Structures are given as structure tokens and as C-alpha cells.
Amino acid sequence: MNVDLYHFEPNANGGKPIMALHEKGIAFTSHWVDLLQFEQHSPAYLQINPKGQVPTLVHNGIVITESTPMCEYIDDAFDGPPLRPAAPLERWRMRVWMRFADEYLGPSLSMTAWKRFIGPMMRLRNPDSLKAAVAAIPTEERRIAWSTTIYDGFTEEQITESMRRLAVSAARLEEALVQSPWLAGNSYSLADIVVFNMAAALPHIVPAHASPTQTPRLLDWIKRVGDRPAIKAALALSRNSLRPLRG
Amino acid sequence: MNVDLYHFEPNANGGKPIMALHEKGIAFTSHWVDLLQFEQHSPAYLQINPKGQVPTLVHNGIVITESTPMCEYIDDAFDGPPLRPAAPLERWRMRVWMRFADEYLGPSLSMTAWKRFIGPMMRLRNPDSLKAAVAAIPTEERRIAWSTTIYDGFTEEQITESMRRLAVSAARLEEALVQSPWLAGNSYSLADIVVFNMAAALPHIVPAHASPTQTPRLLDWIKRVGDRPAIKAALALSRNSLRPLRG
Numbered sequence: 001m002n003v004d005l006y007h008f009e010p011n012a013n014g015g016k017p018i019m020a021l022h023e024k025g026i027a028f029t030s031h032w033v034d035l036l037q038f039e040q041h042s043p044a045y046l047q048i049n050p051k052g053q054v055p056t057l058v059h060n061g062i063v064i065t066e067s068t069p070m071c072e073y074i075d076d077a078f079d080g081p082p083l084r085p086a087a088p089l090e091r092w093r094m095r096v097w098m099r100f101a102d103e104y105l106g107p108s109l110s111m112t113a114w115k116r117f118i119g120p121m122m123r124l125r126n127p128d129s130l131k132a133a134v135a136a137i138p139t140e141e142r143r144i145a146w147s148t149t150i151y152d153g154f155t156e157e158q159i160t161e162s163m164r165r166l167a168v169s170a171a172r173l174e175e176a177l178v179q180s181p182w183l184a185g186n187s188y189s190l191a192d193i194v195v196f197n198m199a200a201a202l203p204h205i206v207p208a209h210a211s212p213t214q215t216p217r218l219l220d221w222i223k224r225v226g227d228r229p230a231i232k233a234a235l236a237l238s239r240n241s242l243r244p245l246r247g
Numbered sequence: 248m249n250v251d252l253y254h255f256e257p258n259a260n261g262g263k264p265i266m267a268l269h270e271k272g273i274a275f276t277s278h279w280v281d282l283l284q285f286e287q288h289s290p291a292y293l294q295i296n297p298k299g300q301v302p303t304l305v306h307n308g309i310v311i312t313e314s315t316p317m318c319e320y321i322d323d324a325f326d327g328p329p330l331r332p333a334a335p336l337e338r339w340r341m342r343v344w345m346r347f348a349d350e351y352l353g354p355s356l357s358m359t360a361w362k363r364f365i366g367p368m369m370r371l372r373n374p375d376s377l378k379a380a381v382a383a384i385p386t387e388e389r390r391i392a393w394s395t396t397i398y399d400g401f402t403e404e405q406i407t408e409s410m411r412r413l414a415v416s417a418a419r420l421e422e423a424l425v426q427s428p429w430l431a432g433n434s435y436s437l438a439d440i441v442v443f444n445m446a447a448a449l450p451h452i453v454p455a456h457a458s459p460t461q462t463p464r465l466l467d468w469i470k471r472v473g474d475r476p477a478i479k480a481a482l483a484l485s486r487n488s489l490r491p492l493r494g
Contacts, residue, residue, distance in 0.1 A: 065343075068342075069339050070339070072339065077335035088323035091320070092317070095316035
């Protein structure tokens with residue numbers, strides 16, 4: 001069995017399959033794709049994933065993209081402990097949390113991170129080579145996203161709205177973790193993995209809204225997820241390319 | 248077993264669980280919620296779904312929201328023919344198509360429909376009662392969405408981008424349906440149900456990009472899905488509140 005994973009830092013979308021594979025006990029070959037060097041748009045990588053996105057899983061030659069459906073694929077296709085609860089209600093909750101991470105928390109967190117750290121890092125580089133790198137991005141959506149980051153095109157309204165959503169996210173997570181030890185209910189699931197990849201940054205990004213006094217259950221859950229051997233193994237892959245994000 | 252479904256017209260998000268329940272052969276009590284009369288924000292409905300969104304499924308007292316995770320819940324919790332393929336690869340494809348419907352095709356289609364039909368319909372009403380109805384919407388996101396529709400706040404750029412995405416959607420669906428008879432592969436699945444609820448409108452909204460000559464496979468698939476007894480039964484619930492949407 002061949003399992004190859006192309007990824008950047010073990011957080012956000014990239015962290016999801018790394019953590020899921022470690023939880024299942026599946027050995028895989030890790031291929032580092034440096035997003036900050038635009039390696040995701042290199043001809044070699046576009047052969048694997050024509051959209052130029054990470055992560056990409058290649059399982060016996062089958063290319064699997066999009067990190068959240070990828071996590072369900074990992075649980076469907078590989079042996080190891082189940083990462084989805086048995087009860088339909090808990091499975092539904094798991095999927096609602098994964099959507100929340102991808103549609104609400106994730107975009108707000110990215111915008112904040114891009115505005116604060118990635119944009120300023122990019123603007124230290126050679127403007128001409130940056131321009132060429134953006135022009136080489138294969139999809140229009142991603143070209144617009146990178147241009148906005150590099151040339152600081154976020155409006156104050158957008159940033160304010162993202163910060164508001166991060167505060168709302170912290171409060172919703174706290175509320176859920178008062179009800180049950182894990183996000184889907186009584187069992188640890190893909191919801192915890194997917195949300196952890198984004199929510200672990202909340203105490204650093206919105207410390208007034210995610211802290212031991214404001215959201216004790218959330219902080220405890222971040223610690224419980226982070227202490228799992230599989231999650232530690234995944235985080236050990238970090239090259240700290242995004243160290244400034246951790247405050 | 249008690250199964251209650253609160254829904255509007257059997258298309259877009261509302262059509263998904265209606266069709267899934269019919270495919271499984273599950274009897275349910277249908278509760279019509281008239282979105283155009285803002286019944287989704289009435290105190291009685293907010294007791295059931297505090298977010299004021301349709302559809303909502305109530306299964307033996309358990310409230311299930313969000314139409315796509317709801318469809319997976321229906322397949323997990325009820326007897327009847329499986330609506331998800333057995334093979335992990337096909338299941339992954341199914342979930343990628345459902346995300347495509349919810350994140351890409353759906354929002355573009357809504358914007359076009361809201362701009363062309365719902366906005367003009369709304370502006371024929373009493374301005375003061377409309378204003379009061381918007382103020383009563385429980386979430387800020389939905390207040391903004393309805394205000395934009397009612398007061399025609401969409402920019403030309405937004406509409407152009409949505410139309411572009413609808414054309415891209417038709418082309419992608421055609422490409423997939425050249426490969427296999429159903430979206431996930433060889434078996435009919437929740438992907439066909441979820442995408443059909445949006446893509447069935449493409450020949451009406453972007454006829455230059457979705458037609459028997461441009462996209463024969465897509466048109467054939469729309470017919471094959473629409474001819475299924477379960478889908479006919481679901482569509483028969485229509486009260487044609489959105490008849491103008493069908494051209």
C-alpha cells in the first residue's frame with residue numbers, strides 16, 4: 001500500500017489528514033510543499049493536483065483532494081480506530097462542526113492570519129518575482145486571494161467582521177464543550193481533529209475571547225486534543241514556517 | 248417513529264431532505280414554511296430552529312438542521328436503500344460534489360435568483376412591513392442577506408462573477424457525467440440529490456451554457472434524476488411559489 005501526503009505546516013487544512021492518518025496508525029510518505037515559496041503552483045505539483053492546493057493524498061495512485069472529505073475518506077478506506085461516532089446523531093454533529101470549521105471559523109482565521117503575518121512577510125520580497133508568482137497561480141479564485149493578501153486589499157470592515165466571527169466561534173465551542181467532552185458528543189472524532197486545526201490558534205489571535213477565564217472548556221479541550229500521541233506526532237512535522245502566527 | 252420536516256419549495260436546500268426521505272421510503276409529516284412571508288422568523292418556528300433557517304428535520308424529538316449533513320443523517324438513521332456508495336473513493340466523490348453544490352454552485356444560483364426574481368417581488372410589497380420583517384430576522388448574516396436582496400444591493404461585479412460560476416458549474420458537471428452515469432460514479436447517491444436541487448435550474452438561468460447541444464450529458468442526467476419516482480413525489484409538493492424562477 002502506497003500512501004503519499006503532500007502538505008505544508010500541520011495546521012489549518014494541512015493538519016487534518018496528517019492527524020487523521022496518525023490516529024489511524026497509517027504510515028505515509030510526507031512531501032513538504034512550501035506555500036510561502038508558491039511550490040503549490042509549480043509544474044511538478046500541478047501534475048498531482050491541477051488546482052494547486054494542499055493537502056493532497058495519493059493512495060495507491062488515487063488522488064484525493066479537499067481536506068475535510070479527505071478525512072472521511074481516510075476513515076472509510078483505512079484500518080485503525082474509527083474516527084467517526086457510531087450514533088447517527090453524533091455523526092451529524094460531527095459533520096455540522098466540520099462545516100462550521102470550513103465555512104465560518106476557517107475563512108475568518110485565514111483572513112486575520114493573512115492580514116497580520118503573511119501579507120507583511122510577502123511584502124518584504126522582490127516585487128517583480130512576487131508579481132510573476134501570482135500570475136502563475138492556476139485558478140482565478142486563488143489569484144485574487146493571493147493578490148488581496150500581498151497588496152493588503154482587505155477592508156477594515158472585513159477584518160472587523162472576521163474578528164467578530166472568531167469571538168463568536170470561541171463562545172460556540174465553549175458552549176458545546178459544556179455539553180459533552182468532545183465536539184460530536186462522547187467520542188473523539190474527525191470533528192475534533194478538523195476544528196482543532198483552526199481553533200488551537202484562537203487563544204493567540206483573540207485572547208480576550210478565548211482564555212482560561214473566558215473559555216475554560218475550550219482551553220481544556222485544546223490541551224486534551226494536543227496531548228494525544230497522534231496529534232503530537234503530527235505537530236512534530238512542523239518546520240515553524242508560520243511561527244509568528246503562534247504569537 | 249415521528250418524522251416531521253419543515254420546509255419551503257422542494258428545491259435548493261429544502262428539496263434535499265424531501266427527496267432523500269422519499270428515496271428511503273420514509274413517511275414524514277410535511278410542514279410548509281413560507282420563506283417569502285418570512286414564516287421562518289416567526290416565534291413558533293424559532294422555537295424549533297433558533298437560526299430561522301429551513302429545512303429542519305425533527306426525528307423523535309431530535310432537531311436536525313443544515314440540509315447536507317441532514318441528508319447523511321437520513322441515510323445513517325433510517326432503513327431503506329442506501330444513498331451513499333459502498334466504495335470509499337465514490338463516497339469521497341459524493342462529498343466533494345455536495346461541497347461544490349453548497350459552496351460554489353448554490354451561492355451563485357441564489358444570488359442570481361434573488362437579484363432577478365425575489366428582489367423585484369419583494370419591492371412590490373409595503374415598505375414599512377418589509378422593514379419590520381427584516382428587523383425581526385434573528386441572525387445578522389441573514390438580516391444582511393435579505394436587506395441586500397430587498398434593496399438590490401448586489402453589485403454588477405458580484406452578478407457577473409455568479410453568472411461566470413454558473414457557466415463553470417455546467418461545464419464541470421458535463422465533464423463528470425462523461426466519466427460516469429452518476430456524480431459519485433456508478434451508483435446514484437446523495438450527490439445526485441444535492442446537486443440536482445440546484446443544477447436543475449441551470450438550463451433556465453444560463454441557457455447558453457447548459458443546453459442539449461452544449462451539455463447533453465447534464466441535460467440527460469437532469470431528466471434521469473427528475474424521472475425517478477421519489478423525485479417526482481418530492482417535486483409534487485411544490486406550490487409554485489417560485490414559478491418565475493423556472494422561466
